[in-house]
Amino acid sequence: MVQLISADQYGVIGDPISHSQSPSIHKLFAQQLGHSIDYKAYHVSENQLESFIYEFRKKGGRGLNITLPHKTTALKYVDIINPRAKEADAINTLIIDEEKIIGDNTDGIGLINDLEINFNQSLKNKRILILGAGGATLGILSPLLKREPKNILVANRTASKAKIVTSKFKSNFSLDACGINELDPEQIFDIIINATSIGITKQSINFPSFVITENTVCYDLSYSYEPTLFMRWSIENKAKLAIQGWGMLIEQAAASYCLWRDKKPNTSSILKQLNINASSQVLRRL
Numbered sequence: 001m002v003q004l005i006s007a008d009q010y011g012v013i014g015d016p017i018s019h020s021q022s023p024s025i026h027k028l029f030a031q032q033l034g035h036s037i038d039y040k041a042y043h044v045s046e047n048q049l050e051s052f053i054y055e056f057r058k059k060g061g062r063g064l065n066i067t068l069p070h071k072t073t074a075l076k077y078v079d080i081i082n083p084r085a086k087e088a089d090a091i092n093t094l095i096i097d098e099e100k101i102i103g104d105n106t107d108g109i110g111l112i113n114d115l116e117i118n119f120n121q122s123l124k125n126k127r128i129l130i131l132g133a134g135g136a137t138l139g140i141l142s143p144l145l146k147r148e149p150k151n152i153l154v155a156n157r158t159a160s161k162a163k164i165v166t167s168k169f170k171s172n173f174s175l176d177a178c179g180i181n182e183l184d185p186e187q188i189f190d191i192i193i194n195a196t197s198i199g200i201t202k203q204s205i206n207f208p209s210f211v212i213t214e215n216t217v218c219y220d221l222s223y224s225y226e227p228t229l230f231m232r233w234s235i236e237n238k239a240k241l242a243i244q245g246w247g248m249l250i251e252q253a254a255a256s257y258c259l260w261r262d263k264k265p266n267t268s269s270i271l272k273q274l275n276i277n278a279s280s281q282v283l284r285r286l
């Protein structure tokens with residue numbers, strides 16, 4: 001008799017969630033590795049978070065990705081927090097079995113792999129500005145600090161939140177916080193990372209353009225099939241290079257997949273398989 005074994009269940013939860021490309025990426029990983037998995041995007045609001053996670057586990061779910069705005073709140077529902085998630089005080093991955101739920105964070109390694117490996121950008125001794133102080137910033141700060149930058153400034157619309165976020169990290173390198181409206185026209189940055197959610201909520205840019213110089217590399221954590229608003233704004237203001245977050249998305253997804261199934265997918269062909277045009281992923285100043 002043929003025994004039917006149902007595919008292992010995975011998913012991504014967030015609010016909003018319709019923009020998520022994670023189901024397509026994980027499907028490609030599974031195809032590549034010959035695995036049978038079922039990965040879906042679920043719209044889960046803050047008040048549904050706890051019941052959703054426990055129901056998902058009850059139904060045999062093996063892993064979840066956590067996206068905005070739940071990366072910090074979801075910490076309440078894990079039994080074990082892996083070290084890099086503890087450092088970040090935020091999670092983007094749950095590894096689930098009958099006995100326990102483990103929380104981890106692969107956002108940082110996703111960004112670092114994209115910048116360093118895919119775009120050959122060294123972070124050592126660089127002056128870095130991060131715009132935004134939400135769950136994504138928590139995930140990327142510690143891995144960025146470990147790259148020994150010259151300094152990192154976190155500027156947020158709500159200045160107090162930037163201060164709370166940076167106070168969680170201990171570093172030998174200079175780490176400061178301010179409001180976006182308190183940025184200093186004299187301060188120069190080599191790398192500017194947009195970690196706000198304006199790309200998703202389609203809000204207009206309200207960052208001061210003086211933060212960009214001709215040598216600045218701008219990286220938008222948001223991603224889209226077209227160049228993002230932040231990328232266009234960066235190049236209009238004479239940045240050298242503007243990159244959007246597809247590579248980070250794929251790299252963080254590969255790291256989560258490896259945590260769940262102990263096999264690291266090859267990420268090099270995924271952009272092409274998702275039909276992402278290289279000319280919209282990266283803009284260069286002419």
Ligand code: NAP
Nearest residue numbers: 068132133134135136157158195196197221222245248249
């Ligand atoms: P979040 O926790 O909801 O934080 C949102 C941040 O955006 C806050 O700092 C908020 O500032 C700021 N913000 C919202 N509207 C703004 C506006 N009009 N002007 C200035 N700042 C504004 O979100 P998150 O989880 O950190 O995610 C942030 C972005 O990163 C999202 O677009 C997400 O898709 C992207 N992301 C991408 C990847 C990837 O793999 N490529 C991974 C993680 C995240 P206040 O504190 O003042 O509200």
